[in-house]
Amino acid sequence: MPRKIRDKQLSLRQMARMRGARRPAPLTMELPDDESALGPEEEGRVVAHFGLNVEVETDSGERLRCAVREALLEEPVCGDRVVSRRVGAEQGVIVSVHERLSxxxxxxxxxxxxxxxxxxxxxxxxxxxxxxxxxxxxxxxxxxxxxxxxxxxxxxxxxxxxxxxxxxxxxxxxxxxxxxxxxxxxxxxxxxxxxxxxxxxxxxxxxxxxxxxxxxxxxxxxxxxxxxxxxxxxxxxxxxxxxxxxxxxxxxxxxxxxxSPGVREFGLHGVIREEIPGLMRDMAPRLGQCRFKDCRHMREPDCALRAAVEAGEIAAARLESMRRIAESVPARNPYF
Missing domain, CATH: 3.40.50.300 (P-loop containing nucleotide triphosphate hydrolases)
Incomplete structure (x- = not known):
């Protein structure tokens, strides 16, 4: 009688192989210099990005492995609406990226x-x-x-x-x-x-x-x-x-x-320290009610946020979380 392998161990191995098998090989084809050699423009959506290659699902439901033109201002990412042109049956090149809604x-x-x-x-x-x-x-x-x-x-x-x-x-x-x-x-x-x-x-x-x-x-x-x-x-x-x-x-x-890949920490982009309370729904309505305009909501007297915590209107854990997050972001945005 064959040895029984536990279902969880077997499924993990099988799924790992299947995941690896679906990962497309790098696209190494030479793109033609003559634009007339490319197929007509097709609308589609980026479904994955593997290094230099992008996988696109066209609006007709077909999957293409695409190279990306160097002239593009934005590198395509998952969810992007793009225009591609074919180079063969299952390969292509992304020629433009539509404006992003978010x-x-x-x-x-x-x-x-x-x-x-x-x-x-x-x-x-x-x-x-x-x-x-x-x-x-x-x-x-x-x-x-x-x-x-x-x-x-x-x-x-x-x-x-x-x-x-x-x-x-x-x-x-x-x-x-x-x-x-x-x-x-x-x-x-x-x-x-x-x-x-x-x-x-x-x-x-x-x-x-x-x-x-x-x-x-x-x-x-x-x-x-x-x-x-x-x-x-x-x-x-x-x-x-x-x-x-x-x-x-x-x-x-x-x-x-x-x-998306799992993370243990998530850094905030485009947010500076003084903005943090205004981006938290329970604190934003109370901003501007503190005695001091530059209140840090720590030990300053007549702090509206601390008063709301004492009144049970804001959870103490939320205020502590706000302080930790504010301390972790820069006073001014380094990306500007």
Missing amino acids: VLRRPGPHQRLLTVAANVERIVMVSAAATLNTGLVDRYLIAAQKAGIEPLLVVNKIDQMTDRNALEAAFAPYPRMGYTLFQVSALHETGIESLEEALRDKTAIFVGESGVGKSSLINRMVPGEILRTAEVHAATGLGRHATTTARLYRLTRGGFLID
């Missing part, structure tokens, strides 16, 4: 800006019930507010929840501020239908730490896609990276979903 960026190394995705209408912040990180949630909420993108909060793995009271306490401030919160389980498919309905006909991006189950949720929401999933490290409690590059998927109910 863009999500984060700081990269050496003061470089990394564009995560474009034309996003929903930022879906995924947390795991057993490893909540509301500080990271607050950073994404500030980024969403700055970019004018509607955020949704998702707590996954509620089947592993050991302390519901702690979960309710941690997330209690967010519904009061008007944020929509979903409690789901990718394993048991709990709450998935409500989340899918909220994303109908929208372009959304999943963000959050590694190991919170973003890929598992997509496996439930996008039939036919088998994404590699990763477990949380038993010793450190930190997630392992399953997604290594952003990728766009078509939702069965209409719309698109971008899966």
Whole structure:
């Protein structure tokens, strides 16, 4: 009788092979100098970016591996609407990028800006019930507010929840501020239908730490896609990276979903220290009510934010989160 391999081990290996098999090989073809050798212009959407190559889904539903013209002012990213011209049946070149309706960026190394995705209408912040990180949630909420993108909060793995009271306490401030919160389980498919309905006909991006189950949720929401999933490290409690590059998927109910690589920290782009309170929904209405115009909301007398905390109108954890985030961003923007 053959030795039985545990399902989880087998599926991880299989999915890793399948993920690797789908990754396109580098595009090494020579682009023709004669423009007449290129096919007609085709509209499409960027679904993935692999180094020098971009994968495009045309409006007719075909997939092309495309090179990018050096003359483009913006490097195409997931979610971009582009115009391409074919060089052969399955290859092409991107000749232009349409104006972006929205863009999500984060700081990269050496003061470089990394564009995560474009034309996003929903930022879906995924947390795991057993490893909540509301500080990271607050950073994404500030980024969403700055970019004018509607955020949704998702707590996954509620089947592993050991302390519901702690979960309710941690997330209690967010519904009061008007944020929509979903409690789901990718394993048991709990709450998935409500989340899918909220994303109908929208372009959304999943963000959050590694190991919170973003890929598992997509496996439930996008039939036919088998994404590699990763477990949380038993010793450190930190997630392992399953997604290594952003990728766009078509939702069965209409719309698109971008899966982004997991992060443990999220730097804020284009935000300076004094802006932080104004980008937090529970604090913004109280700005200008402090005694001092340059109030830092620390120990200054007659601080409106501290008074709101004492009155129970703002959660103390929210004020502390605001202070930590404000201390982590520059007094003036180094990217300007």
